[in-house]
Amino acid sequence: MTTLDDPDTPFAVLDRTRMDRNIDRLRARLDAAGVPLRLHVKTSKSLDVAAAVHRAGPGPVTVSTLAEAEYFADGGYTDILYAVGIEPRKLPRVLDLRRRGVDLAVLLDSAAQAEAVAKASAAAGDAIPALIEIDCDGHRGGIQPDDAALLDIGRLLHDGGAELRGVLDHAGESYYADTPETQRKAAQHERDVVVRAAERLRQAGLPAPVVSVGATPTAHAAADLTGVTEVRAGNYVFFDLVMAGIGVCTVDDLALSVVVTVIGHRTDKGWILTDGGWMATSRDRGTAVQKIDQGYGVVTDLHGRVYADLVMTGASQEHGTLAIRPGSRQVLPDLPIGSRVRILPNHACATAAQHREYHVIDGKPTPDAPAIEAVWPRHNGW
């Protein structure tokens, strides 16, 4: 039996019990609201993880790259939304997937993109479904729900040979909302803005069957999803220290971590050195702007038990530095050369992206090092 003591470090670990708990939590919320989930697979990029969400077989997914769309299509998924504004030169790959029977929809927020999608649809004799991106919080792209361009873009699609499928927004700023009340407000606003856009399209005689919202914080905070037809979320499957920092989960909910091994000590500096640097954790320092800066991550033992106030404070490419949090009275644990620990990440999407596979454990307490049940591949690239 292989355990977390066996593979050469660093490597990524996935705690199946915690993951399933996270999945069940959001499922219960959305089932109660009567709104289906369109899982965002950019976090895990794993068919095995998606199967833990869509237990009855392939269901709706959101992707961040066409490589993900192709990988999930190969895995039997046929209802896919590519939720990054479409680059017109990528339309041939979109059409190739649609010819394979995948109902692949694209996203856009400009007349130029709408014209390109309409033109490609007409040329291929295939009405590419498109959602119009609406901005609800100034986070990234999208148009305002009251912008005149909304109807122009809608007509370019609808009249030009594409399929106007609806509207989408994403409360990206909710990652900085650190109270239940501000998260609830962000969720309400995310819902209100996109529903308003859908209503404007319908009032103009245009179709808007899909009204899509989503971000992990708002998915867990929404009190009112009236008029919303789907919720997108992906990070919640693993959660991370950024989500714990704003209270969407607790540190004990984190399902992803990285196993590293102690390779040295600097007693003069209070450092423990490991063989896991930023190549293993990513350079993401999302908690740097939160109330508690967790460095490059919180340190646990192989069973996932947190060492009080021990954090990964520094990272070179293949070296990590562990130290007691400044101001703490804790002392460094005794971790000789060869000891293994786990690092809980700031940002699960970024840390997972540094790895090719997940070593899956069941996460239940065991006297010895946790057994590795399976190794699940993930699919990076574009």
Next chain:
Amino acid sequence: MTTLDDPDTPFAVLDRTRMDRNIDRLRARLDAAGVPLRLHVKTSKSLDVAAAVHRAGPGPVTVSTLAEAEYFADGGYTDILYAVGIEPRKLPRVLDLRRRGVDLAVLLDSAAQAEAVAKASAAAGDAIPALIEIDCDGHRGGIQPDDAALLDIGRLLHDGGAELRGVLDHAGESYYADTPETQRKAAQHERDVVVRAAERLRQAGLPAPVVSVGATPTAHAAADLTGVTEVRAGNYVFFDLVMAGIGVCTVDDLALSVVVTVIGHRTDKGWILTDGGWMATSRDRGTAVQKIDQGYGVVTDLHGRVYADLVMTGASQEHGTLAIRPGSRQVLPDLPIGSRVRILPNHACATAAQHREYHVIDGKPTPDAPAIEAVWPRHNGW
């Protein structure tokens, strides 16, 4: 003919002319000093890039992972230093490579590691060569050159069946030395400290044939390499904005970039949105602590000409935000949907790590989009 206008974005580009210029520059310096280069391949992880340095065939290389060692061994390299403190459980892989005829040396800075290496050497009947890591600037691991442990570790190796090959240091803090004078001092100190450690070993009757120094800033600043037997450097092949920020190179020397495509505009915010986020550039923000914060990177056209004061100010997973640097009077360039630009990275090692391959251009001025001459794979993982 394929050009930078053809592959789906984002993708990594390598400018061969700039790379060769960087390679020639350090070669000329080290040839004049009469000290050989041990190329660090952790930046490029590419046999093709290494071949541009070692033009006469495989030469000495430094690796940061055993996966790199195995990849370079497969490529015919037989003189390899694994320059991350050895985790004893990795010694079987070290011995496997040595059985294949690779002169693979390891690094360590503790009695526990020395005992493990000696024990593995004795058990295998193969004296594993080991360098002792010396600290010259408190950057990471290593012992002080006057530490009593130096001789203890040396004896454990030498008397225990391993091969005490010498000493090594790395002026990691020189990445923050932002004048020629402080870089020269860092180089002198890096040399003095490791030579002192070698002398102590020899005075105690122990061997120290190898005296290894190296960091990209000090390799370009060293005035005195007396007693040094090799210089390690890797980043210099590509260079990056961090190196330009401390004056080791100029922005015009950067050989690595990422091609991205414009997918949207937020005129209300002064943003251009692209399809290249942190997945394409990494989360590295190395210039954030420098005199000029370059965000996630400097923006150029497809020919590598910098857009004045246009930087990548924000990054989501697959979205980049371009904006004019705060305080500048420049205006946003006219870059419609579908326009392609290149992003020059903060940290070449981190950005390259996000990609599987390099699209190679010759870098000389052309009227049309630069032609892609070759696609060179890189080897990530552990």
